[in-house]
Amino acid sequence: MKHNKYISRANDSFLLYHFTSKGPKGSIQKSVIYSKTAVENIYNLAFGDYNPISDEINDLSISNNGDSVRVLATVAATLYTFTEKYPEAWITATGSTKARTRLYRMGIANNLAEIIEEFAIFGYNCKGHWEQFVVGEDYEVFLLTRKETYTSWKEAN
Structure with missing residues (x-):
């Protein structure tokens, strides 16, 4: 992404990433985790x-460290690394x-042009349907994969 990012460190499996947010509230450790689901490759x-200390992630905390764009750009950057390691994901x-x-x-809407260069992205809407991401639509869940993976899946189905 075109925004500044923090340097993240991946573990050996490329399922866990750590980075440090820096701002007015100090240095705050952040993590990104990719967890396998019951469905293969999801x-x-x-x-x-x-x-x-607890080796846990708090996804409800509000850091207010003044760097939310940079934090989200860092999380997005892990998607590129993760899908290089797991291209069928x-x-x-x-x-x-x-x-x-x-x-x-x-964040997706503001960076959609760049995202769709390499990824296919979908949203699960309030009507209970998956659709290709549309700016201005409200979604409950997002789903993305590399364009090549989506193309292969689409051809097979």
Whole structure:
């Protein structure tokens, strides 16, 4: 993405990423986790403040560190790395609250031209249907995959 990002560190499996947010509230450790779901090649993306003592992520915390665009750009950057390692992956994401889901939708909408260069992205709407992401539409969940993966899937189905 065109926005500034933090440097993130991936673990050996490329399922966990750590980075540090820096702003008026100090340095705040963040993590991104890609978790396997019950469906093959579908992963859930979760991120939030990381507590190294409990080794847990708090996806409800509100850091207010003045760098939300940079944090979201860093999370987005992990998608590129993750899907390089797992090119057949489909990733679902939703906010832990409606406000966060709206924030993610706005971030996707603001960067859609760049996103669709490499990814196919969908939204699950309030009518209970998946559709290609449309700016201005309200979605409960987002789903994305590499364009090549989507094309192969579409040809097979």
